[in-house]
Amino acid sequence: MKEKALKRYWKVYKIFFSNSVSYTAQFRAENIMRIFLNAAWILSLFLTVEIVFGQTNNLGGWQKSEVYLLMLVWVLADEVWGFLVGGNLQEIGELIRTGDMDFRLTKPISALFAISVNHIQIRSIMRFFVDILFIIFIILKFNIHLNIINIFIAIILLLAAMVILYAFEIVISSLSFWTIKNDAIYELYGRIFQFGKFPLDVFPKTLKIIFLTAIPVAFTTYVPTAALFGKWPWYGTIYVFAFAALSLFSALKFWNFALKKYSSASS
Numbered sequence: 001m002k003e004k005a006l007k008r009y010w011k012v013y014k015i016f017f018s019n020s021v022s023y024t025a026q027f028r029a030e031n032i033m034r035i036f037l038n039a040a041w042i043l044s045l046f047l048t049v050e051i052v053f054g055q056t057n058n059l060g061g062w063q064k065s066e067v068y069l070l071m072l073v074w075v076l077a078d079e080v081w082g083f084l085v086g087g088n089l090q091e092i093g094e095l096i097r098t099g100d101m102d103f104r105l106t107k108p109i110s111a112l113f114a115i116s117v118n119h120i121q122i123r124s125i126m127r128f129f130v131d132i133l134f135i136i137f138i139i140l141k142f143n144i145h146l147n148i149i150n151i152f153i154a155i156i157l158l159l160a161a162m163v164i165l166y167a168f169e170i171v172i173s174s175l176s177f178w179t180i181k182n183d184a185i186y187e188l189y190g191r192i193f194q195f196g197k198f199p200l201d202v203f204p205k206t207l208k209i210i211f212l213t214a215i216p217v218a219f220t221t222y223v224p225t226a227a228l229f230g231k232w233p234w235y236g237t238i239y240v241f242a243f244a245a246l247s248l249f250s251a252l253k254f255w256n257f258a259l260k261k262y263s264s265a266s267s
Contacts (some may be wrong), residue, residue: 012109013117020120031123038127042134045071045197060201065142066229067199072138073228074197074221076131077158081220082124084162085116089169090186093176101262112170112255146228153237154228161219163244167251168216174251174258196221216247 024031049071053064062070092115095101104111139146172189176182192215200208200222211217223240226232 009109009113012114016117017120020122023119024122031126034123035126035130039130039134042072042075042131045075060199062199062201065138065144066225068138068142069135069144069228070199070221070225071197072131072135073154073158073225076128076135077161077196077220077224079124079128079131080158081162081165082121083128085166085169086119086121086124088116088118089173090182091115091118092173093179093181096176096262097180105259105262111259112252116166147230150228150230153232154224157227157232157237157240158220158224160240160244161216161223164216164219164240164247167244167247170251170255174255177258177261193217193220200226213243216243219243 046068049064049067052059053067057063059067092101095104095115101111104114107114138144172182172185175185195203195211196217200211200218203211208218211222212219219240223232223236227237
């Protein structure tokens with residue numbers, strides 16, 4: 001039964017993916033423009049690093065080369081998130097307002113899954129590879145030596161961070177069953193996550209705790225990058241996986257609770 005369910009979900013995902021590819025392919029010129037704009041934005045981040053290190057030799061104990069990679073991982077994490085989920089969960093409020101949530105709930109698959117992969121941001125895949133090229137450039141420019149084991153740990157920590165971020169968005173989106181519109185929360189949420197491009201060490205102790213618990217800013221960039229340079233302890237890795245599992249479990253429980261508060265548009 002589980003195997004059949006997985007095949008059904010995989011089939012649905014492939015349909016959503018195919019539809020997203022077809023939609024993106026209609027705007028080739030815009031796609032190229034967005035790639036160039038993304039590259040220009042990354043260069044502006046590089047300029048920020050140069051300005052900061054024109055005044056100091058390190059930032060919270062991080063060298064310039066390390067901060068360069070930190071910012072690039074921040075950009076890379078955003079693209080990974082865009083490909084996996086993107087802004088799909090933010091549409092829940094609109095689905096409730098229009099009554100389209102009924103349509104999602106009557107399908108023989110999880111409504112949360114269907115909403116999460118409704119539109120896959122293919123452009124994020126394109127920009128992902130551009131970001132990788134920038135990372136390779138920085139590694140070569142600064143002659144950075146990375147341990148294969150640290151690279152592997154950084155990758156799995158980044159994936160765990162996506163789970164944490166997903167759980168966090170599920171909770172925020174679930175509030176739409178009461179508030180309908182969550183634009184203000186998402187705007188604040190987006191602004192706070194801008195702090196992710198800075199080393200966690202530059203923040204006061206209270207903010208460090210908050211960014212590693214209630215508002216998971218540090219998980220998506222600081223933690224994987226710190227692991228890349230061997231700055232993240234082994235017990236911290238265990239903490240990330242445990243936090244990811246607990247966050248997802250709690251978020252799904254809250255989602256199911258929120259669904260019970262939903263009044264069907266047809267009722």
